[in-house]
Amino acid sequence: MRLWRSWSRQLHSQVSHITTPIFYPNARPHLGHLYSSLLCDVLHRWQLFKKGSSMFTTGTDEHGLKIQMASERAGYGNPREFVDNLCQEFMKLDRAGDIRFTRFIRTTDADHVKNVQKLWQLCDLNGYIYRGEHRGWYSVSDETFYPESKVQKSADKFINTETGNEVVYHAETNYFFKLSAFRERLVEYISENPRFIAPSAKRLQVLRELQEEGGVQDISISRPSSRLRWGIDVPGDPSQKVYVWFDALCNYVSSVGGIDAILQDASSDVALRHQGVNLEISSAEWWRNTTHVIGKDIIKFHTIYWPAFLMAAGLPLPKQIVVHSHWLSNGVKMSKSLGNVVDPLLMIDHYGRDAMRWFLLENSQLEDDNNFQEDKLHSTRELLVSKWGNLVNRCCGPKFNLQRAVDTFASMDRKTLLNQLDSDQTLKETIQKLLAELDTIPERMDGYISRLESRAALKKVWSVIDLSNTLIQDSKPWAKEGPEQDVIIYACMEASRILSILCQPIIPSLAAKLLDRIDVPLDRRSVTFAQVGADDLYGRGSNEKGRPVPLQRKPLRAQ
Structure with a gap:
C-alpha cells in the first residue's frame, strides 16, 4: 500500500x-x-x-x-x-x-x-x-x-x-x-x-x-x-x-x-x-x-x-x-519477392485488434529484431481465452456469488480477510501472495511501460493470471462453502479487475469486455481504482446465466 x-x-x-x-x-x-x-x-x-x-x-x-x-x-x-x-x-x-x-x-x-x-x-x-x-x-x-x-x-x-x-x-x-x-x-x-x-x-x-x-x-x-x-x-x-x-x-x-x-x-x-x-x-x-x-x-x-x-x-x-528493431517473418527479412510480407490488416481482421496488439507487445524487444509467426499469434489469442477469459468465466459461474464476495470483503482489512482461511495455511499463503502482487503491479507496470519494456510488462500480467488460475485449480472453491469460497472468488476477481484496468492502454476493447463481464462501473475504471479493495460496487449480476464471454476461440487462419 x-x-x-x-x-x-x-x-x-x-x-x-x-x-x-x-x-x-x-x-x-x-x-x-x-x-x-x-x-x-x-x-x-x-x-x-x-x-x-x-x-x-x-x-x-x-x-x-x-x-x-x-x-x-x-x-x-x-x-x-x-x-x-x-x-x-x-x-x-x-x-x-x-x-x-x-x-x-x-x-x-x-x-x-x-x-x-x-x-x-x-x-x-x-x-x-x-x-x-x-x-x-x-x-x-x-x-x-x-x-x-x-x-x-x-x-x-x-x-x-x-x-x-x-x-x-x-x-x-x-x-x-x-x-x-x-x-x-x-x-x-x-x-x-x-x-x-x-x-x-x-x-x-x-x-x-x-x-x-x-x-x-x-x-x-x-x-x-x-x-x-x-x-x-x-x-x-x-x-x-x-x-x-x-x-x-x-x-x-x-x-x-x-x-x-x-x-x-x-x-x-x-x-x-x-x-x-x-x-x-x-x-x-x-x-x-x-x-x-x-x-x-x-x-x-x-x-x-x-x-x-x-x-x-x-x-x-x-x-x-x-x-x-525490425520485424522478421518466420525468422526471415520480409520481402515481396519471397512472398513473406505480413499484412497487418489481414491479421487484425481475422484474430482481432487486441490479440494483435498483445502479440506484438509481448514479442517486442527494442534491441533485437522481432519475429512474426502467425501460429504464435493464434496461440496468443488462445491463451487469452483459456487463461484470462476462462478465469473470469469460472468465477462468474452460477455456483458462486461475486456480488456477495465483494460486499463482504472489499472494505475488510487484509488481516481480517486472511483470517477467514485459518483452516488452510497453504490457501492463506497463496491468497496473501496474490494480493501482495496486486499491491505492487501498478508501479511495476508504470516502470515497464514508461521504458517501452512491453514484454516485461505483459510477462508480469501473465504471472498474476497464472497465480490466480493456480489458486482456483488448487483450492477448488466449488467444493467449499461460506467465507472461504467467497474469499477465493474475490481474490481472483480482484486480480482480473485490477489487471483489466491496468491493461486498458494495451488491449482497450478486450479490457473493456473483461470489466463489463464483472460489472465494473464505467466511472471506476481509472487508475484510482487499480488497487485491492478500491471498488465495492462491482459483481452485481455477474453470476447470472447467459452472460456473453469476453473472448471466444477462433481457428488458425486458412493459408
Whole structure:
C-alpha cells in the first residue's frame, strides 16, 4: 500500500509528447508501421491513464523524389493525388489497430510548410547553410548521399553498405548544412545525457559514428527543382527544393504548435486546436517533453542530423529518442519477392485488434529484431481465452456469488480477510501472495511501460493470471462453502479487475469486455481504482446465466 501511495502522488504532474516517425506513403503500410504506432499509442494511453497530459503525433512524409517517381509509375497526374490516396491507407491501419493519435500531420500541411521554411531561415541566419557543388553516390530509395567508404559494387550495380540499396554517382549544385560544425557538441551532449538515446547500445553506436574519422561531414540539404519537382521551395530560391529529411524531421515541432511558439514559450492554437490538448501547456513545454520512437534504419537522421538542425536554429532538443528493431517473418527479412510480407490488416481482421496488439507487445524487444509467426499469434489469442477469459468465466459461474464476495470483503482489512482461511495455511499463503502482487503491479507496470519494456510488462500480467488460475485449480472453491469460497472468488476477481484496468492502454476493447463481464462501473475504471479493495460496487449480476464471454476461440487462419 505504501508503494501505491508513493506512486499515486506522482500521477498528475507529467507532460509528454510522443511521436512515431512520419511514414513514407510510397506504398501501403506494413507491420513495422503498426509496431511503431502501437508502442507510441500504449505510451500515450498510459500517460493519459495516469491523469497526465499527453500528445501523440504521427503522420506521413509526402515530399521527395521517391514519391514523385512512384506517383509517375502509378499513372497519377500529380503527386498530391497519389499521397492523398495512400495517406488514407495509413489512417485505415491506425483505425484497425485502435491507434488513437492526437494529430496526424502531413508534410503537405500549410503550417508545416511554413515551419520548414522558418527552420531553414534560422539555420541560414546563424551561418550554417552555404551553397556549393555536390558530387557523390546518391540513393533514390534512401534519399541521401553516401560517402565512398560506404559504397561497394554488387553484380552489375553499386550499393551502399548501410541499407543495401542501389546508389548512382551524381553531381549537382545545391545547399549544404554545416553538420561537421556540430560533431563535438553532439558528442558532448549525448555523453552527458545518457538517456537521450535509448537503448544504451544505440547510444554507443551513435557515439562511435560521431567519433569516427570523417564520420560527420557537411550534408546536402536541397535538390535542384529541375530534378525534384515535388518538394518545398528553398526560401528565396525556387530553383531548389528542400531536402526531404530536413523537411520531414521538422514535423515534430510543427505538431506542437511551431517554431515561433516554442521560441516564445507560448501556446499556438494553429496545430493544437480541436485536439483535446491542454492549451495551458506551452508549445515549448510540449517540445521539451518529446519522445521520438523510431526504427533502427533511420537512427542517423534522428540522432545526428535532427539535433544538429535544432542546435543550428537555436531550438531546444527533444527529451529522448527511443530506437526499436525490425520485424522478421518466420525468422526471415520480409520481402515481396519471397512472398513473406505480413499484412497487418489481414491479421487484425481475422484474430482481432487486441490479440494483435498483445502479440506484438509481448514479442517486442527494442534491441533485437522481432519475429512474426502467425501460429504464435493464434496461440496468443488462445491463451487469452483459456487463461484470462476462462478465469473470469469460472468465477462468474452460477455456483458462486461475486456480488456477495465483494460486499463482504472489499472494505475488510487484509488481516481480517486472511483470517477467514485459518483452516488452510497453504490457501492463506497463496491468497496473501496474490494480493501482495496486486499491491505492487501498478508501479511495476508504470516502470515497464514508461521504458517501452512491453514484454516485461505483459510477462508480469501473465504471472498474476497464472497465480490466480493456480489458486482456483488448487483450492477448488466449488467444493467449499461460506467465507472461504467467497474469499477465493474475490481474490481472483480482484486480480482480473485490477489487471483489466491496468491493461486498458494495451488491449482497450478486450479490457473493456473483461470489466463489463464483472460489472465494473464505467466511472471506476481509472487508475484510482487499480488497487485491492478500491471498488465495492462491482459483481452485481455477474453470476447470472447467459452472460456473453469476453473472448471466444477462433481457428488458425486458412493459408
